[in-house]
Amino acid sequence: MWTFTVKRLLHLIPILLGVSLLTFLLMSLTPGDYFTELAQNPQISPQKLAELRAKAHLDRPWYVRYGYWLSNAVRLDFGYSIAYKIQASELIFSRLWNTFLLSLSASVLAWSIAVPLGIWAAVHKDSVADRACSLIAFAGLSIPEVLLALLALMFAASTHWFPVGGAQGATFDLLTPWEQFCDRAHHLVLPTLVLAASELAGIMRQMRSNLLDTLRAEFVTTARAKGLPEGWVIYKHAVRNAINPLLTMFGYSLAGLLSGAFIVENVMSWPGLGRLTMESLSKKDHELVVASVVMATALLVIGNFVADLLLAWSDPRIRLK
Numbered sequence: 001m002w003t004f005t006v007k008r009l010l011h012l013i014p015i016l017l018g019v020s021l022l023t024f025l026l027m028s029l030t031p032g033d034y035f036t037e038l039a040q041n042p043q044i045s046p047q048k049l050a051e052l053r054a055k056a057h058l059d060r061p062w063y064v065r066y067g068y069w070l071s072n073a074v075r076l077d078f079g080y081s082i083a084y085k086i087q088a089s090e091l092i093f094s095r096l097w098n099t100f101l102l103s104l105s106a107s108v109l110a111w112s113i114a115v116p117l118g119i120w121a122a123v124h125k126d127s128v129a130d131r132a133c134s135l136i137a138f139a140g141l142s143i144p145e146v147l148l149a150l151l152a153l154m155f156a157a158s159t160h161w162f163p164v165g166g167a168q169g170a171t172f173d174l175l176t177p178w179e180q181f182c183d184r185a186h187h188l189v190l191p192t193l194v195l196a197a198s199e200l201a202g203i204m205r206q207m208r209s210n211l212l213d214t215l216r217a218e219f220v221t222t223a224r225a226k227g228l229p230e231g232w233v234i235y236k237h238a239v240r241n242a243i244n245p246l247l248t249m250f251g252y253s254l255a256g257l258l259s260g261a262f263i264v265e266n267v268m269s270w271p272g273l274g275r276l277t278m279e280s281l282s283k284k285d286h287e288l289v290v291a292s293v294v295m296a297t298a299l300l301v302i303g304n305f306v307a308d309l310l311l312a313w314s315d316p317r318i319r320l321k
Contacts, residue, residue: 012301019297020073020290021066027286028062036284056082069287078291083283088291091276096295098167099272103261103299105188106195114200115246118207119239125212133204140201148197149267152190162190165269195264203246210242217241 035049035058050059057065072079078088121133156162163169169183214220215238223233262274269275273296280288 009305012298012305015301016294016297020070020294023290023293024066024069024286025062027289028065030284030286065287069290073291073294079287081280081285081288083280083285083288088288091288092273092291092295095271095273095276095292096299098270099261099265099274099296100299102188102191102195102264102270102272105192106199106261109192110196110199110203113196114203115207115243118204119211119234121204122208122211122215123234130208133208137201137205140197143197145194145198145263146267149191149194149264152194153268156190163187167271191264191268191270194268195261206246207242210245211238214238214242 035053035056053059057068060068069079076089078092080086081088081091084091117133117136121130124130153164156164163186167184167187168180169175169187172180172183175183215234217238220233220238223237224230261270261272262277264270265272265274266278273292277289277292277296280292
């Protein structure tokens with residue numbers, strides 16, 4: 001198992017290097033930079049602009065700037081954000097935590113509801129419960145996340161039950177630790193529901209399909225022929241085999257959550273990594289964009305890594321291969 005884990009970890013390094021190099025190259029090909037707009041200010045002399053560009057290494061070729069950036073990034077130092085006037089590492093890790101918190105809560109909510117519903121729908125195939133689950137899945141897959149986020153904002157604005165945007169209230173720093181926790185949880189409810197909706201539908205449909213196929217397998221028929229209780233046959237034998245493909249889906253589901261989080265964060269004003277990426281892109285803070293994309297990719301590959309470990313733990317044949 002340790003060999004399997006080390007090999008998977010080593011695979012992460014070239015992925016992150018490739019993403020950072022490609023993103024840096026693409027950003028270097030875009031016209032203009034942060035100082036382009038400053039050049040329109042008559043109070044800033046061309047000499048001062050040239051000095052600022054040299055300080056940010058913008059007077060060098062892109063591959064030289066990438067070398068500077070990479071040498072600092074391996075120490076988790078992403079430089080200084082020109083647009084935000086703050087260390088990029090501090091800014092990224094604060095936003096990264098918000099994105100991780102949103103994705104984690106949406107993932108826990110989706111899986112904790114989708115798997116039991118998928119099992120229930122498969123066991124009671126063609127019943128009213130099965131049709132109701134199919135309706136939920138159809139609605140979750142059909143409604144775009146942008147529209148669902150806008151509907152959630154309209155609901156919050158009309159009912160005043162939930163805050164409209166943000167991750168914390170204006171008086172957050174004056175609250176007790178428990179009140180701060182409740183305030184963050186209150187702000188997290190609507191973005192989590194929006195982000196988990198489509199993910200819940202996909203997992204539920206996959207779980208239902210896998211379990212229906214497993215219930216027709218010969219080993220399930222053999223277990224029933226031995227006189228085992230139906231509940232034992234389903235939950236001990238069938239569900240464990242049916243859930244293995246879902247472990248493979250975990251990495252892909254995290255990718256969907258991250259891409260959905262970028263949309264939800266920008267629509268619902270959640271201060272996460274997706275919103276930071278869009279803001280830094282509009283402000284032409286190129287190195288901050290690269291760092292944000294690399295950290296988002298790191299979350300994605302870590303999710304795939306966890307999915308590989310879960311699948312190897314569940315199925316020893318994968319470890320042997």
